[in-house]
Amino acid sequence: xLSGIYQHIANYPGVTVDKKSGxxxxxxxxxxxxxxxxTYSFSSYSLEERVAKExxxxxxxxxxxxxxxxxxxxxxxxxxFQLLEIGIPVIVVLNMMDVAKRRGIDxxxxxxxxxxxxxxxxxxxxxxxxxxxxxxxxxxxxxxxxYHEFKLNYDILEPYIEHLQKxxxxxxxxxxxxxxxxxxxxxxxxxLSRLSFLTPNIKExxxxxxxxxxxxxxxxxxxFFASTRYESADIICHKCVxxxxxxxxxxxxxxxxxxxxxxxxxPILFLIIFAIYQLSIVLGYKITDYTWPILxxxxxxxxxxxxxANFTEVPLITDFGVWMVNSANALLNYIPIFLxxxxxIAILEDVGYMPRMAFILxxxxxxxxxxxxxxxxxxxxxxFVGGCAVPGIMSTKGIPDDRARLATILSVPYMNCLAKxxxxxxxxxxxxxxxxxxxxxxxxxxxxxxxxxxxxxLTSSVLKNRETAPFxxxxxxxxxxxxxxxxxxxxxxxxxxxxxxxxxxxxxxxILFALLQFPGLSSEKQQYFEQESNAILQDxxxxxxxxxxxxxIDSKEKVASLLNYYDEYRxxxxxxxxxxxxxxxxxxxxxRNQEFFLFIKPKTNKDARIINKELRNLSSQRNKILxxxxxxxxxxxxxxxxxxxxxxxxxxxxxxxxxxxAFLSSFAARESAVATLxxxxxxxxxxxxxxxxxxxxxxxxxxxxxxxxxxFMVLTPPCIATMIVVKIQTNxxxxxxxxxxxxxxxxxxxxxxxxxxxxxxxxxxxxxxTLFYAAVVLLTLIVGLFPSKRINWTGGIEPKTNGLYSxxxxxxxxxxx
Amino acid sequence: xxxxxxxxxxxxKIVKINATGKLLHKLLDMGFVxxxxxxxxxxxxxxxxMELKIHNYYISLRKSEAKLIEVAQL
Numbered sequence: 001x002l003s004g005i006y007q008h009i010a011n012y013p014g015v016t017v018d019k020k021s022g023x024x025x026x027x028x029x030x031x032x033x034x035x036x037x038x039t040y041s042f043s044s045y046s047l048e049e050r051v052a053k054e055x056x057x058x059x060x061x062x063x064x065x066x067x068x069x070x071x072x073x074x075x076x077x078x079x080x081f082q083l084l085e086i087g088i089p090v091i092v093v094l095n096m097m098d099v100a101k102r103r104g105i106d107x108x109x110x111x112x113x114x115x116x117x118x119x120x121x122x123x124x125x126x127x128x129x130x131x132x133x134x135x136x137x138x139x140x141x142x143x144x145x146x147y148h149e150f151k152l153n154y155d156i157l158e159p160y161i162e163h164l165q166k167x168x169x170x171x172x173x174x175x176x177x178x179x180x181x182x183x184x185x186x187x188x189x190x191x192l193s194r195l196s197f198l199t200p201n202i203k204e205x206x207x208x209x210x211x212x213x214x215x216x217x218x219x220x221x222x223x224f225f226a227s228t229r230y231e232s233a234d235i236i237c238h239k240c241v242x243x244x245x246x247x248x249x250x251x252x253x254x255x256x257x258x259x260x261x262x263x264x265x266x267p268i269l270f271l272i273i274f275a276i277y278q279l280s281i282v283l284g285y286k287i288t289d290y291t292w293p294i295l296x297x298x299x300x301x302x303x304x305x306x307x308x309a310n311f312t313e314v315p316l317i318t319d320f321g322v323w324m325v326n327s328a329n330a331l332l333n334y335i336p337i338f339l340x341x342x343x344x345i346a347i348l349e350d351v352g353y354m355p356r357m358a359f360i361l362x363x364x365x366x367x368x369x370x371x372x373x374x375x376x377x378x379x380x381x382x383x384f385v386g387g388c389a390v391p392g393i394m395s396t397k398g399i400p401d402d403r404a405r406l407a408t409i410l411s412v413p414y415m416n417c418l419a420k421x422x423x424x425x426x427x428x429x430x431x432x433x434x435x436x437x438x439x440x441x442x443x444x445x446x447x448x449x450x451x452x453x454x455x456x457x458l459t460s461s462v463l464k465n466r467e468t469a470p471f472x473x474x475x476x477x478x479x480x481x482x483x484x485x486x487x488x489x490x491x492x493x494x495x496x497x498x499x500x501x502x503x504x505x506x507x508x509x510x511i512l513f514a515l516l517q518f519p520g521l522s523s524e525k526q527q528y529f530e531q532e533s534n535a536i537l538q539d540x541x542x543x544x545x546x547x548x549x550x551x552x553i554d555s556k557e558k559v560a561s562l563l564n565y566y567d568e569y570r571x572x573x574x575x576x577x578x579x580x581x582x583x584x585x586x587x588x589x590x591x592r593n594q595e596f597f598l599f600i601k602p603k604t605n606k607d608a609r610i611i612n613k614e615l616r617n618l619s620s621q622r623n624k625i626l627x628x629x630x631x632x633x634x635x636x637x638x639x640x641x642x643x644x645x646x647x648x649x650x651x652x653x654x655x656x657x658x659x660x661x662a663f664l665s666s667f668a669a670r671e672s673a674v675a676t677l678x679x680x681x682x683x684x685x686x687x688x689x690x691x692x693x694x695x696x697x698x699x700x701x702x703x704x705x706x707x708x709x710x711x712f713m714v715l716t717p718p719c720i721a722t723m724i725v726v727k728i729q730t731n732x733x734x735x736x737x738x739x740x741x742x743x744x745x746x747x748x749x750x751x752x753x754x755x756x757x758x759x760x761x762x763x764x765x766x767x768x769x770t771l772f773y774a775a776v777v778l779l780t781l782i783v784g785l786f787p788s789k790r791i792n793w794t795g796g797i798e799p800k801t802n803g804l805y806s807x808x809x810x811x812x813x814x815x816x817x
Numbered sequence: 818x819x820x821x822x823x824x825x826x827x828x829x830k831i832v833k834i835n836a837t838g839k840l841l842h843k844l845l846d847m848g849f850v851x852x853x854x855x856x857x858x859x860x861x862x863x864x865x866x867m868e869l870k871i872h873n874y875y876i877s878l879r880k881s882e883a884k885l886i887e888v889a890q891l
Contacts, residue, residue: 041846074872075848223834226845230853252875256858256868265862359877363863366879372866470840470882471866472847475875 026135029142034061040075040474042082053190056086057175063141065134067093070100070107070122071477073241077233078226084118084150087176091119091137098124099477104245111240117150149176154228156217160209161185167205169198185210185221252477256356265360272353273379276344281387281418284337291336293575295329300571311533311560311622320513327509330419331502331721334388337418338497341380341391343490348376350481354398355473362471367784368452369459370411371404372471378408381415383448389413389722390497393729400473403466407459409729410739411451413718416444420713423666431706435766439710442773447714449780454746456783462738504724512665515639521632529629536621543614548607552595563622565589565596566615639664653712653751654705663712667720703765708755711772715747818890820883821867823857829888830854836885848872849886 021034036055037048056064066083068076073094083090092112094100100107113120119137123130154161164181183191184206195202210221258264302325306318348354358372365374374396381392392412399405424443428436521529537556544550553559572585590597599615602608634640635657643660650660718726718739727736750772758768823829831853836844848871849855856870866879 041842072872072874075874078846078848220841222841223845223850227850227852230848230850256875260859260861260868262860262862355877359861359866359868360863362877362879363861363865366865470843471877471879472840472843472882473877474847475868475877 027139029139031138033065034059039079041079050190053188056088057190057194060175061088063138064088064090065093065138066090067095070094070097071103071105073105073107074230074233074237077236078229080116081152081229081232084116085152085176085179085182087147087149087179089118089141089147091121091134091141092116093130093134094120094122096124097122097129103250104243104248106242106244108240108242112236115236115239117148149178151178152228152232154182154225157185157213157221157224157228160213164206164209167199168195168202170195182225186225187222250477252352255478256475259353260356260359269357269360272348272357273375273383276341276348276379277383277387280337280341280344284334284340285418287336287340288333292333295332296575299325299329300568300575303568308564309560311537311556311563314626316517319517323513324506324509328502328506331505332498334418335494335498337388338391338494339490342493343486345376345380345391345395346486346489347481350479350485352476352478355475358473359475365404366471368456369404369407369463370452370455371399371401371408372473373399374404374408374455377412378415378448378451381412381451382417382444383415387415388418389415389718390725391493393722393725394493394497396729401469401471403459403463403468406463406466406730406735407455409726410458410735410742411455413722413726413739413743414447414451414454414715416447416714417719419719423713424710427706427710431701431703431765438766439769442769443710443714446773446776449776450715453776453779453783456786505720508720512639512667515642516634516637516665518638519636521629521636525632529625529632533622533625536618536625540614540618544611547610549595549599549611553611559618562596562599562615563619565593566600566619569600634661650748652756653748654701654708654755655712655751659709663716666716704755704758704763704768707758707765707768707772708751710769711754712747712751715743715750718743818888820855820857820869820878820886820888821880823855823888823890825857825859828854828856828891830891831886832889833887834885835887836882840882840885844882844886847876854891855886855888 021032023030023032025031034055036052039048039052042049042053055061064083064086066080068080080090080092094107094109094112097107107122109120109122119141121130121134121137123134161178161181164184165177168177168180168184170177170180180191180195184195184202187206187210192203192206199205213219213221213224259268299322302321303318306321307315309315309318348357354373354376357375360372361375362372365372377392377396379387379392380395381387381389389412392415393409396405396408396412399408424440428439432439537559540559541554544553553562569585569589572589573582576582576585586597586601589600598605598608599611602612640657640661643657643664646660647655647657650656655663723736723740726739727733730736754768754772757763757771763771820829820831831849831851833851834841834844834849853871858868858870858875860867861877866877867883868875868877869883870876
């Protein structure tokens with residue numbers, strides 16, 4: 001609002017974990033403003049607090065602006081007191097005054113200002129009121145930084161604070177020494193480790209003072225600090241705040257009567273999730289029908305620029321260019337979906353429904369080591385027919401419990417990816433055309449169970465010692481979202497997706513291209529394909545000899561350029577459906593080459609019609625050779641070799657090397673699995689035979705093979721895009737690698753078990769799938785009913801459970817005994 | 818008696834907090850200090866967690882954690 005940078009305040013604690021900054025000037029004063037993550041306090045140990053605290057310690061801001069929710073003054077003043085103690089001038093901004101007034105809360109700002117001895121300004125963020133006053137105050141403060149230390153009297157604790165203050169050696173710290181000693185008494189890890197440079201035994205000293213106080217007064221230090229601050233906040237509230245409508249029900253109260261009602265909550269939640277799914281995934285998918293031509297036009301543009309093929313000799317650069325454009329397009333195609341999805345999430349965040357969603361479902365997720373807030377990531381990942389793990393994982397950011405957050409990140413990729421759907425449809429169409437609906441039901445629901453099992457498995461093994469956070473979550477009042485806020489955030493997140501995901505995926509696409517291209521064809525094969533294509537050309541030539549247009553097509557180069565012209569026309573024509581569009585394409589091609597155009601639309605010209613017919617024939621023959629070359633290349637490529645080398649193992653699951661290659665290439669983007677499988681099983685008459693039929697007839701697979709493939713695909717590793725997001729969100733390559741190899745292992749084990757069971761017991765496809773489904777559901781029930789520990793957090797002050805400090809405390813405790 | 822034993826619609830006063838470490842810090846930060854009044858608003862549809870009103874705002878707490886807050890019903 002103030003600094004010109006866009007500062008979003010979501011109605012969902014923990015949304016902004018990063019800090020954002022902006023620079024501006026006011027009356028020749030240069031101001032840099034940094035927006036720190038919102039926090040409730042300065043003494044507990046959430047990520048937001050650590051970020052904020054470390055910023056203040058390291059960067060030493062000149063002024064702290066404490067934005068306070070005026071409609072909830074008391075709890076906010078608790079933080080204000082902690083900020084005042086730091087020793088940096090504080091400006092208190094009473095935000096949302098409009099909301100407070102509406103609720104009949106009268107605040108005497110002047111009185112607060114007098115009591116806190118710091119400037120207090122009223123604003124209402126949504127209406128940008130109070131901006132100038134705040135700027136003027138900053139300006140005034142910077143000119144006369146005469147700051148008097150703020151002291152909150154801690155009564156019986158005072159002697160202990162003073163004692164510690166004397167023991168602390170500080171260098172160039174312009175922070176209040178008193179504050180530092182209070183923080184050491186509160187056992188603040190950030191401060192303790194900072195002070196231990198100059199005062200090595202600070203932890204011991206602080207511990208001694210703390211224990212001395214606790215033994216003398218039989219009071220807990222931490223609670224004592226908190227009570228004193230709350231009492232002080234209470235005093236201010238008593239004197240400066242008048243609540244006129246204290247017992248009136250607010251809109252939030254009334255809304256929650258229905259939204260959180262025991263009987264209505266779950267149906268409403270389901271409706272909301274269903275609406276999100278319909279609007280983003282289903283509607284978004286429809287929108288891609290309209291945006292796809294744009295991407296296809298981009299592809300055509302690139303093809304236009306790249307050197308053209310000389311009959312069956314396609315330049316490497318052209319191959320590469322097309323591959324890269326295809327890879328980029330596959331991801332860019334999802335942008336409409338993401339845009340809608342992110343906008344809807346932003347609305348949910350702003351409205352304040354997210355914490356309520358967590359409230360409703362926490363009990364279910366808790367059983368599997370997850371958190372109420374895991375709902376949305378799992379839904380986005382594809383709780384229904386399909387979703388996408390990328391936005392799913394991106395939305396895990398707000399989960400405060402580190403263990404649950406990691407478990408969510410690692411289980412979201414098991415949800416049903418939208419891009420897997422074509423693959424399933426291909427296999428189901430080929431092998432289960434009679435039971436398609438049942439199989440689809442199995443596939444789309446089994447993923448939820450698998451994600452839950454995986455989450456439970458991980459949280460009780462590898463993630464067992466991760467930091468967890470208690471489920472203490474505010475349910476904020478409902479707010480109306482602003483259009484601008486929602487749109488800006490949706491675009492911001494889409495941009496993040498493009499920037500981070502697409503760029504890295506393209507880099508990996510280069511590697512995959514190399515893996516698929518090299519070492520390339522053997523010289524015998526090359527010769528063989530050359531002969532093949534020459535034979536076709538000669539055949540064409542023979543038929544054309546008597547044609548009156550022979551002079552136009554009497555060399556290989558001429559034929560090749562005509563063929564390119566023909567193919568190009570067809571692909572451009574395919575993109576336009578309107579009459580005018582078609583006319584435009586016709587005109588453009590006529591202008592380019594009038595004679596060639598005659599062969600494309602021969603009308604009544606007899607000779608031209610013959611050429612047209614033969615041209616079509618030639619084109620399909622050429623495509624057949626190109627496809628053969630491609631398959632041969634894949635078979636010989638490094639990726640093909642990898643596929644072959646895995647065959648001894650994968651054959652137990654019924655996968656031959658071709659399937660392995662399809663799975664390997666699907667890593668880049670799921671769509672390519674279908675493309676690869678499709679192209680491997682397409683035969684030369686593919687024009688009138690759909691890929692499903694071709695596969696059913698030509699592959700030699702049984703439905704049982706298909707089930708094994710489906711099971712592997714259900715469990716299979718996430719695509720590269722997802723891996724990148726896992727890396728970003730966990731900030732660790734280790735977890736990224738884990739997220740790749742764990743599912744592969746799980747997938748191959750499950751596929752082999754079912755395939756072997758199916759083979760030995762002569763099960764058909766449906767039976768095998770039912771068996772798998774039943775096993776998964778049973779496992780979920782067992783795992784879910786497995787008793788979970790009542791207290792599910794560990795550690796405390798120390799972020800690392802095996803730190804020296806905790807050992808020290810333990811040894812102290814032992815001594816005491 | 819633990820906070821988890823209070824029925825919806827009733828108000829209780831905090832007597833003692835038996836939590837330690839991180840949970841204690843978090844509870845204190847959210848305003849769960851001795852003597853504070855808490856109104857139990859409702860339970861979640863699946864009976865856990867529970868929604869509370871404290872210092873004029875709403876908060877949700879799992880019952881396992883509410884159990885650690887000793888209260889006296891008013």
